[in-house]
Amino acid sequence: MSQQIVVKRDEERFIPLLWTGKETELGYEIVLAEPGASVTFRGLLIGRSDQNLALDIKVRHEAPNTTSDVVVKAALSDMAKTDITCLTTVVPGAKGANAWLAAHILLLSNKAKGLAIPSLEILENDIKAGHATTVGQPSELELFYMMSRGLSREVAKQLLVQGFLEDIISTFPPALARRAAKELAL
Amino acid sequence: MSSDARSIRASYPLGFHKPDKSVFRTPKGISREVVEAISYYKNEPEWMRRFRLQALMMFEQKMMPTWGADLSGINFDDIYYYVSPADRKFRTWDEVPEEIKDTYEKIGIPEAERAYLAGVGAQYDSEVVYHSLKRQWEEQGVIFVDTDTAVQKYPDLVREYFGTVIPISDNKFAALNSAVWSGGSFVYVPKGVHVEIPLQAYFRINAANMGQFERTLIIADEGSYVHYVEGCTAPIYTTDSLHAAVVEIVVKKGARVRYTTMQNWSSNVYNLVTKRMLIEEDGFGEWIDGNLGSKVTMKYPSVILNGRGAKGEILSLAFAGKGQHQDAGGKAIHLAPDTTSTITSKSVSLQGGRSSYRGMVKIINGAKGSKSFVRCDALLLDEISRSDTYPTNIVNEQDVTLGHEASVSKVGEQQLFYLMSRGLSEAQATSLIVNGFIEPIVKELPLEYAAELNQLINLSMEGAIG
Numbered sequence: 001m002s003q004q005i006v007v008k009r010d011e012e013r014f015i016p017l018l019w020t021g022k023e024t025e026l027g028y029e030i031v032l033a034e035p036g037a038s039v040t041f042r043g044l045l046i047g048r049s050d051q052n053l054a055l056d057i058k059v060r061h062e063a064p065n066t067t068s069d070v071v072v073k074a075a076l077s078d079m080a081k082t083d084i085t086c087l088t089t090v091v092p093g094a095k096g097a098n099a100w101l102a103a104h105i106l107l108l109s110n111k112a113k114g115l116a117i118p119s120l121e122i123l124e125n126d127i128k129a130g131h132a133t134t135v136g137q138p139s140e141l142e143l144f145y146m147m148s149r150g151l152s153r154e155v156a157k158q159l160l161v162q163g164f165l166e167d168i169i170s171t172f173p174p175a176l177a178r179r180a181a182k183e184l185a186l
Numbered sequence: 187m188s189s190d191a192r193s194i195r196a197s198y199p200l201g202f203h204k205p206d207k208s209v210f211r212t213p214k215g216i217s218r219e220v221v222e223a224i225s226y227y228k229n230e231p232e233w234m235r236r237f238r239l240q241a242l243m244m245f246e247q248k249m250m251p252t253w254g255a256d257l258s259g260i261n262f263d264d265i266y267y268y269v270s271p272a273d274r275k276f277r278t279w280d281e282v283p284e285e286i287k288d289t290y291e292k293i294g295i296p297e298a299e300r301a302y303l304a305g306v307g308a309q310y311d312s313e314v315v316y317h318s319l320k321r322q323w324e325e326q327g328v329i330f331v332d333t334d335t336a337v338q339k340y341p342d343l344v345r346e347y348f349g350t351v352i353p354i355s356d357n358k359f360a361a362l363n364s365a366v367w368s369g370g371s372f373v374y375v376p377k378g379v380h381v382e383i384p385l386q387a388y389f390r391i392n393a394a395n396m397g398q399f400e401r402t403l404i405i406a407d408e409g410s411y412v413h414y415v416e417g418c419t420a421p422i423y424t425t426d427s428l429h430a431a432v433v434e435i436v437v438k439k440g441a442r443v444r445y446t447t448m449q450n451w452s453s454n455v456y457n458l459v460t461k462r463m464l465i466e467e468d469g470f471g472e473w474i475d476g477n478l479g480s481k482v483t484m485k486y487p488s489v490i491l492n493g494r495g496a497k498g499e500i501l502s503l504a505f506a507g508k509g510q511h512q513d514a515g516g517k518a519i520h521l522a523p524d525t526t527s528t529i530t531s532k533s534v535s536l537q538g539g540r541s542s543y544r545g546m547v548k549i550i551n552g553a554k555g556s557k558s559f560v561r562c563d564a565l566l567l568d569e570i571s572r573s574d575t576y577p578t579n580i581v582n583e584q585d586v587t588l589g590h591e592a593s594v595s596k597v598g599e600q601q602l603f604y605l606m607s608r609g610l611s612e613a614q615a616t617s618l619i620v621n622g623f624i625e626p627i628v629k630e631l632p633l634e635y636a637a638e639l640n641q642l643i644n645l646s647m648e649g650a651i652g
Binding site: 090107109111113114115116118123124125128129132134136137167 | 374462564572578581582583585590594
């Protein structure tokens with residue numbers, strides 16, 4: 001399923017995504033079509049069992065002074081897999097564009113797999129663009145600290161995962177945030 | 187000569203070329219006969235002849251890459267695959283033909299460096315004509331010869347490693363190189379030997395329409411160290427030229443290899459190079475790769491971390507000017523626990539040039555405790571240039587740390603204003619900022635390369651402003 005989203009003049013669009021793997025593929029094509037358009041994308045991917053979450057995000061800056069801020073975080077347990085491909089394009093003439101793209105993957109099991117391809121195509125020089133990717137696991141040191149305070153390893157791990165995802169969840173509208181919290185509590 | 191070619195020549199300071207004095211050359215185009223002729227002319231053993239023919243079959247089967255730069259300008263039938271400039275090899279500098287020395291003179295190899303040249307493999311056209319090894323290295327058991335000589339003199343050693351790091355089936359251009367390769371360096375460093383002075387090779391292609399297919403194989407045995415330096419600068423031709431090299435490096439347990447390349451092909455060369463290092467336990471392999479010239483470059487030096495504690499580092503620098511596409515980057519494949527890789531890429535695009543970072547980090551399941559960090563920065567100097575980043579991160583192991591960061595920016599107005607308020611012209615200020623931007627890579631280069639690079643950037647910057 002691919003969604004096309006066109007953002008108009010001076011419009012600020014917020015797109016939250018909570019994905020627990022009911023679908024196998026999700027795609028977004030976001031076009032910042034007119035000056036001043038801005039998009040903020042916050043994605044939360046929770047993968048379990050043998051789910052494969054393939055997320056494809058394309059952002060096109062087609063007008064001056066457009067802003068995109070895309071952050072996706074994934075927490076994968078069991079044998080879950082994720083493919084995150086993002087492409088941000090800034091066309092010539094889209095002066096003052098500001099593009100940010102980040103994908104962070106937390107692996108909670110040794111069978112989990114992550115793939116991230118955050119690409120940029122920049123054809124205009126008066127812009128700011130960046131991206132970042134990280135892949136890692138919960139820090140042993142932090143787990144140890146919490147366990148030394150009497151928490152079980154499982155609870156400590158869950159707290160770390162919640163902490164990792166908190167900055168995404170906190171941007172969600174209340175109903176979605178409650179759903180996210182419920183998913184994580186499982 | 188067309189006026190187009192004249193204008194290229196005028197804009198390229200090293201764009202002179204010598205009249206062509208080749209002794210043996212195959213007809214244009216590639217066929218079984220051409221490959222057989224090369225092998226026959228070189229008087230190669232049967233296994234190498236078969237290797238070439240097998241590679242030719244692979245080359246014919248493989249498709250052109252469907253990604254990356256535009257390669258439609260390459261006409262495989264319009265290329266000479268083998269040209270030999272002289273029938274004999276020279277042991278000392280005095281014996282090198284005047285014409286060839288003259289070529290080096292123009293590239294500007296400083297007088298003081300000539301002493302080092304005693305240990306330098308100088309490649310002119312497809313053949314290494316000059317090869318001499320410093321006595322001290324010979325005493326240490328270091329082998330530094332051109333690959334053709336190595337096939338004759340050290341067949342067992344060559345056969346053991348040749349084509350093992352980059353198999354002929356790897357990609358179309360590696361297959362092409364395997365079929366028609368000629369020249370390149372062969373280096374063997376015995377156990378525990380540290381080669382203090384970098385081994386250097388100068389490459390040069392000179393016959394119009396002639397491709398260069400050198401083949402380099404470096405083997406660093408356990409606990410050894412070697413730094414190999416390669417620099418390229420080519421004269422201008424009026425038609426397109428192809429450079430498809432293969433560099434294979436084996437870094438054994440606890441050994442360290444550093445490979446520095448500074449390539450400044452003229453702006454009509456397709457530079458399609460496959461470079462790979464296989465690094466064993468506790469070994470350390472480094473690529474320092476600078477791409478300045480050429481029309482199209484596709485080059486992704488790779489490190490395969492194959493033993494516990496192996497380390498790989500790639501520093502990549504791309505400079506894309508008018509009509510150029512630099513598609514460069516790096517690959518790190520983590521196959522063993524506690525392996526570390528770092529990729530740093532800096533690219534500058536100007537005057538409508540396009541630079542792309544294309545990289546891959548792959549960590550397989552079981553490579554516990556692996557760490558990888560990738561950083562790529564791009565600088566866009568004007569409105570008509572382009573910069574792309576295509577990083578692929580594949581992680582199949584939980585116990586890893588992987589980070590990737592990229593940024594694209596232009597020269598800051600504030601920085602420019604500050605420098606200009608101190609009396610620098612806009613061009614001077616810009617080249618100062620560009621030089622500062624690439625500094626992390628330049629500081630790893632041998633001094634003469636760093637100085638040359640600095641000069642080249644200043645040169646490119648002229649006319650980039652306004």
